[in-house]
Amino acid sequence: MKNHFVSIIIPTYKDWPRLELCLNALKKQSYPQDHFEILVINNAPIEDPLPKKIQLAKNCRLLIEKLPGSYAARNKGLNECKGEIIGFTDSDCIPDLLWIENAVNFFNKFPKYQRMGGGIRIFSKNKLPSFVEWYDYIFAFPQEAYVRSGNAVTANMFAYKEVFRNVGFFNDKLMSGGDYQWGKLANKNGYKIGYAPESFVNHPARSTVSELVKKAKRVGEGQAMFNTTNRGSKYNRSLAYLKLVKPRFWEIKKIFAYYSDGINFLDKFFVVLLRHYITATGDYAKLKYENKK
Template sequence: MNFTEPFVSIIIPTYKDWQRLSLCLDALSKQTFPGENFEVIVVNNDPEDAVPSFISLPENWQIIDEKKSGSYAARNKGLQLAKGPILGFTDSDCLPDKDWIYNAVHLFDEKKCDRIGGDIQIFYEDETSPTNAELYEKVFAFKQAETVNSIGACVTGNMFTKRDVFDKVGVFNDTLFSGGDYEWARRASEGGFNIEYGESVKIFHPARKTMQELVKKAKRVGGGTAHMLRGNKIAAIKDYLKTFEPDSYTLHMIKAYGNSLSTYQKFKVFFLRFYIRHTMNFEKLKVVFGKVANRA
């Protein structure tokens, strides 16, 4: 394959996460895709948090600031400077596989697709003794294949797209702190832009280790998706009450992705799922009734 074209722009939002960003950048520096054919744009979403001295960048990589809060505002800032006809997105806590960019470019060429949702592999801090939160993440976190194939969307922790998709459907909704990738994907699908799941387009993501981290994410997602109800309080109440209905999705996910778990661990994950759903839907209810959604 001839790599003189295309040029690829990688966009990474970061927020007070320099240590993990340094590992992400190190993984990007080891890509098999030629270094002169891609750039990396890191967007610091807290301009008052200065770039530490241990972060060093190649000549065609850069760190810019975006003071408007939210990862989608940060990604939009990166889009303004990106030069490539292919855009890749990941997060500062992710570790791209060495063939990440190469395989994405190859898949675009092979499938003639417009967007790619790449595989996200979860790993534990201690593989021999996962916490309850890590077990939950193993079953429910970042199931890109299901998301791509069922609703034509993917998370921006591992997404590639042609630049002309943004040119036609617009940028991310930067009023959102969560769910902006799905909202953008809906516009892309409605615009006729197809998506492929890229099993070989792989990144590695640490599982959230504590319940506090899971709860923070559930509240962020609940608050971030409240906009879809357009202020409809009755719909918000109905969504909250659905928390207490039987959940076939939970059983499906445990069956599909919990094969390595013991029966006891599966029960724990089942009840954790109920708690997380309750937290998420209750936060969505509160935001619809006037609470301000936050990024935490």
């Protein structure tokens, strides 16, 4: 089984405590340490430098990117990396100890794929999640569905470097959705993607409504930025928004069909309300941005 040299790219923005947990997990990887490198890209280098208490491993390099945005930071890593295979995760993720090994095994076992989306497992701060955290358990990172549509989120994505050479890098003007846009281009160029749930990272559930709102706004604006379809007048776009905010019964069914120890009827009821609020917030952010055009 071939041991490819792998580059792991991790953008970070004022998130050193969680990044330290991520790096500690990478120090314990089953994959040989001399067969992979870690590139951490600080996206707030002036106001938030690396704390002295964080000791980087020998195979880890710290880069800086002043241009705002995680995709600009990832592009910095792509310019500097040496790996044949490129892996992406986020500073708040904790990779499984077999994460890299299982990703490389996937490519060795299935040579028809040039890209891979790995599993993303949600965990909560407390033993019993709040209804806000349950929201992320149910709706955050449906990676398998993303892969079926030809994409993968960069919380856990691998690809051969040659794909980036031929397709290009991420759109650094986007604050959200750059992985989706890049995935569409990769599909268009014939690069296939597969799903590898055994190559997983652990991602913390968002614990406050404000965190969910912030993400929804960022995603909505990101969708508006790369959506080049003519959607008609502001009036027609507003009518379309009103249609979107009506109850989505399939999502309600999904919430009440969700089973896990600890989630009760009241939690599910609050998740239903939260889902509609978050969805409406994201769609409204998209509408506002489109109306500025």
